[in-house]
Amino acid sequence: MELVCELNTSRHIHGILVQSPLPPHMDERAVIEMISPKKDVDAFSPANVGRIMTGDYEFVPCTPAGIMELLSEYHIDVVGKNCVVVGRSNIGKPMAMLLLHKHGTVTVCHSKTKDLKSFTNQADILVSAVGRTKFITGDMVKEGAVVIDVGMNYDENHKRCGDIDFESVSKKVAYITPVPGGVGPMTITMLMKNTLKAAKMSRGL
Numbered sequence: 001m002e003l004v005c006e007l008n009t010s011r012h013i014h015g016i017l018v019q020s021p022l023p024p025h026m027d028e029r030a031v032i033e034m035i036s037p038k039k040d041v042d043a044f045s046p047a048n049v050g051r052i053m054t055g056d057y058e059f060v061p062c063t064p065a066g067i068m069e070l071l072s073e074y075h076i077d078v079v080g081k082n083c084v085v086v087g088r089s090n091i092g093k094p095m096a097m098l099l100l101h102k103h104g105t106v107t108v109c110h111s112k113t114k115d116l117k118s119f120t121n122q123a124d125i126l127v128s129a130v131g132r133t134k135f136i137t138g139d140m141v142k143e144g145a146v147v148i149d150v151g152m153n154y155d156e157n158h159k160r161c162g163d164i165d166f167e168s169v170s171k172k173v174a175y176i177t178p179v180p181g182g183v184g185p186m187t188i189t190m191l192m193k194n195t196l197k198a199a200k201m202s203r204g205l
Contacts, residue, residue, distance in 0.1 A: 001034055008036040014202055015041035015195035038201060041194040044090060052094050055101050058201070059194050064095040066186025067127065067148050068102070074175060076146055078102035082122050084109060086136070086163070087129035091150055095127055116140070128163035138168030147176040150183050 007013045016039045022028045032040075037047040043059040051057040060068075071078060083104035085096045092108060100106045109119050120126055120140045128136050129150035141147060151163030162179030170176050177183055 001031070004031060004034040008034075008039060011202075013039065014199035015039055015191075017042040017191070018044075039198055041191060041198055043094070043194070049094070052097050058197070060098065060190070061090065061094045062187045062190040062194065063091050063129075063150060063183060064098050065190040065193075066183055067095065067150075068098050069190065070148070070177070070183075070186055071125070071146070076125070076175065078104040078125065080105065081124040083107070083125045083127070084119050084123035085127045085129070086110075086116070086120065087127075087131075087150070089129060091129045092127075095129065099125070099127075130163050132163055133161055134165040135163045136169060137165045138172055141169055141172055143172050145173045147173050148183065149177050149179050151179060152184070153179075 004016065007016050016035045018028060018031055020028060022031065032044050033046060035045050037045050040048050040059060043049070043052070043061045048057065048059050052060060078099055079102065081104050083099040083106045085092050085099070085106065086109045088108055088110045096106045096108045104125065107119055109116055113119065117140050120136065121142050123142065123145055125146045126141060127148040127150060131151055131153060133153040133155055147164060147169055149162035149164040153161055153163070155161045160180050164176065166176065166178065
């Protein structure tokens with residue numbers, strides 16, 4: 001905690017993030033809550049999470065921000081689209097809010113959702129962030145959908161893969177992000193963008 005306080009007040013430090021998991025004796029939530037919102041480049045502090053809800057934010061969690069950047073870059077319009085986010089983690093919840101701010105019709109599915117397939121089959125834009133290997137299969141998506149894979153898992157051959165069964169899903173959809181090489185690089189890019197923004201803000205720019 002002392003280190004976080006020191007970093008918060010340092011003029012030479014512009015961004016702070018917590019690399020999970022922390023050692024067992026440390027309370028991750030308490031550490032995150034200690035971070036100054038102006039240096040919270042992961043946007044996980046309560047103040048920044050609250051601002052995402054209202055749409056008046058300086059920082060956005062890096063993975064959802066990267067996904068929105070991908071959608072924009074490929075000219076994928078969110079307005080009026082059925083957007084389904086599978087997962088209600090610190091990635092899933094802000095992802096849903098960002099899609100809502102862009103006027104998507106958003107549904108969040110989770111471990112207690114009944115008949116998940118009935119929701120995913122209606123999705124124009126499907127974001128999966130559950131951390132389960134090849135969880136979303138071809139029969140769970142509709143033709144021409146946009147599918148974003150946030151998962152970072154390993155298959156039975158110890159090969160890195162996502163939540164999406166790429167082989168079956170890619171045959172049906174208009175766009176799909178690969179794992180690795182899809183959302184991951186965008187997450188890092190958005191972290192750099194947030195850090196640069198924090199540095200500029202600290203100088204009144």
